[in-house]
Amino acid sequence: MNSFTLPQLPYAYDALEPFIDKETMTIHHQRHHQAYVDNLNAALQEAEETSTDLDSILQRISEYSPAVRNNGGGHYNHSLFWDILSPQPKLNTEGKLAETINNTFGSLEDFKAEMKKGGLGQFGSGWVWLFVKFNGSLAIASTPNQDNPMMDTQSVNRGFPILGIDVWEHAYYLAYQNKRADYLDSFWSVLDWSAVEKKYEEALSKIR
16 A cells, blocks of 8 residues: 655644745645645545555556656645745855756856746746756756656656756745745745755666
């Protein structure tokens, strides 16, 4: 039996205020993410899938039902999202990731502008990602719903996500209403670059 569980947040629900409010964090984690976990376990049980290696499942998600795709993506994406946020974030990147961002996008500010463009350009619900392509380079991509670049249903933009911004309305609407741009700007105030740097090294280790 599958045993995916809701991860505990490493900070209080109000810890990211005023950038992300307590009510949004509570509903987003306790209701939305919990539902993805519950529905994923049910969908995998129906498929008689016993693996608990979510990375492997997502990399061959075309073999599974839409329920596994949507809820497996929802669980993976949100787990990553909580992990890269912090009330005491490292606000700038350094070292190899900083160098690669500068070489790829021009500067950190240019990178943030491209992420914002991707987030605003995603029609409806979805995510915008920074990910490590399977050749080791960095790229930005937007995906609908709970898809992510790890899934084999992505025809071009494939790789390991290291930074994702949730642009579903449930991630920001209580505080920002229809002002997605303001939410995308505020996101950088709680993004912990140390967590992203760690995920970058982990992604590189998978392709070496």
